Amino acid sequence: MPRFTRSLLAVLTALCAAPAAASAPAGASPYAVLAELETRVATIGFRLTTANAPHCPQTQPQIGVIWGDPRLYDTASRAAARAAYGASDSDAPYIAAIATGSPAAAAGLHVGMAIHAVAGLVPASEGGDAFARIAALETRLGAPSPDPAVEIEAADGRRIAVHPVAGCASAFRVEARDRPEGAADGRLVLISAGLAGFADDDELAAAVAHELAHNILRHRARLDAAGVDRGLGKQFGRSARLFRQTEIEADRLSVWLMQAAGYDPAAAVRFWQRFGKRGGPILFQAGTHPRWQDRVQILETEIAAIRTAQASGKPFVPPLIAAPPPLE
Template identity: 60%
Template sequence: MLRRAPSLLVALLLAATSAPVMAGAATSYRDWAAIEARVATIGFRLTTANAAWCPAHQPQFGWIWSDPRLYDADRRPEALAAYGASDRDAPFIAAIAPASPAAAAGMRVGAAVVGIQGAPVPEGDGDHPFARITAIETSLAALPPGARLALDGGEGRAIDIAPVPGCVSDFRVEPSAKPGAVADGRMVLVNYGLAQFATHDDELAAAIAHELAHNILRHRDRLDAVGVDRGLARQFGRNARLFRQTEVEADRLSVWLLAGAGYDPAAAARFWTRFGQRKGRPLLQAGTHPRWRDRVASLEAEATAIAAARAAGQPLHPPLIDAPPPLE
């Protein structure tokens, strides 16, 4: 059992509930670790390759963290074995992107970390299982983007890492079989069901790029600034219209993020076509999101614009980056 963090759009890791890791999608902790590796690789590639387009940066290391506290005691040995983690108390590295600073520093999946910058690993606030990971991620994101990082791996193992600047976002995999994801302004949470639904990494990158686009465009802050209702009223009237505007913006930018990171821009339209036609989708279209055929048309239009720019030998530059339209 992996203890699941609640949605960051409701509250940032204030509590945790138990949820089955393997329900309906993953079949073992090794499968779970493989999904984290995919997400770490895609997240690192999207944030660093597109750093020049992002108004704010943080250090990117190319990893995803985990913690023995996330696993129920009776399954903890099995879970740690899947990562090759031998320390049953310390947080550890769950995934490493190829060619990332973490990989260049010789980090390995399962490596324990007991200290950061000469101090013990922060415990975080509260007693929920994600407290340490949240504290670690938050403290690292606040460092200067180019600052070197010293880690203590215990037993005299010192690791020095030189991060690279990237767009502001960390990534985490959620234990939910639902094919979904969410962004809160700094974090992107990807359900393992979404990774299972995506037939190719370019499609998974399209879904992750959509959430990253929400963070880059500061949609949470912008929606809060205009006083949207995040309760039941979000489905109606002005609230729904403003949420729908942010979804359209995230769709449009996501195609450019794919292109900037070397993924196929056409993968976005392919993914959202399949997503819109999937079995078990809601019978009624949520007012907060555009109809899937409309969003696919928008995605195809952006891919066409990218192809035209490339054919003309023009540099790529997303139209929303410099001046996103006001929410009104």
């Protein structure tokens, strides 16, 4: 069985064991479960990026979608995947998720809509790799444009104008992996299906905000500029210390991003408490990350700072963005 399908089945099994974390009906296909998780991440990502646009040094147009592609699935699985999204038999990329309250929703785009072109880009011309086609769409949408609207051309010939809003520069994807984890590469926030299924919406917002904070603070570029070891040596010495510094910075900023977007920052404390305890006592703590108990203390300190700022009536100014400490 292909790895993608095998991982989805593992995710479905895990979610059935924790039904409070997912709203997909019992007995739903693994692709329907993935589609539900993508909608949650799309909505959370859209809220976080657009609410915090005034604070972000780099912004991009946001319409509130996550893209899918039939080539993500093997031939035997493709029909079931298309059915879960309501996608046609077209080989074109399609819309996998639409954020609630987003420009995509207002324009009448819908999940499963096959896409011929976005702002003149025909993703089918990007080669045969599904991830290359999706990345091309994300890059095209994220590029600044003097035009107030983005034209989406559906595979059936319809042309739809979507009016983006400004948001922090990041795209979002859900990866079909059952291991609960997230990642950020400076342009993209990746959330595993296992992580999305583990958390309720406010807790998931904490995880997404943490990864978004990495992108806002340019951690990948700053770590590369500092010459960190990304191999086995990252667990030790200076490299481990610098990676741990960026994790603490992302934790600190995450609750401010949540507050601005209308999420309860205290959910970040709940998330890390549950996430840290999920596997029992940890025999080996990676040097690149703080202990979950330390993360909780850091978050509680930042939440107290948020409450103090609110009580003082001072302007809401998240820390670190304007002047992140050097990595040295």
